[in-house]
């Protein structure tokens with residue numbers, strides 16, 4: 598999607614501190630961290646919100662959670678939180694699906 602900031606990060610058109618990349622998703626540090634570890638797990642496919650996930654894409658969300666768990670362990674987080682903000686009323690600002698990983702050491 599042309600005007601989507603996360604699509605531009607995936608396409609390497611704008612910089613980000615990328616900590617993970619595979620066939621399905623990318624993980625990069627949030628530009629305004631709200632925890633000692635704060636990164637975003639983002640599917641490479643442009644899907645606006647969690648509500649737009651089709652049944653056959655459920656495994657994509659499972660994959661994102663698995664990667665988040667691995668990064669949290671690698672970063673030696675003692676505790677962490679995984680958050681999807683959904684729609685404006687749910688606090689979503691960027692309409693490309695993403696999961697926040699916030700971790701504390």
Ligand code: 5GP
Pocket residue numbers: 602613614625626627628629630637681682688689690691692
């Ligand atoms: P939301 O409120 O949509 O769940 O979260 C969007 C997140 O994306 C925010 O925490 C915000 O700091 C982060 N963000 C927005 N624009 C950029 C950007 O250009 N680069 C990075 N790394 N993070 C961004």
Ligand code: ZN
Pocket residue numbers: 598601602603604605642643644692693
């Ligand atoms: Zn996008």
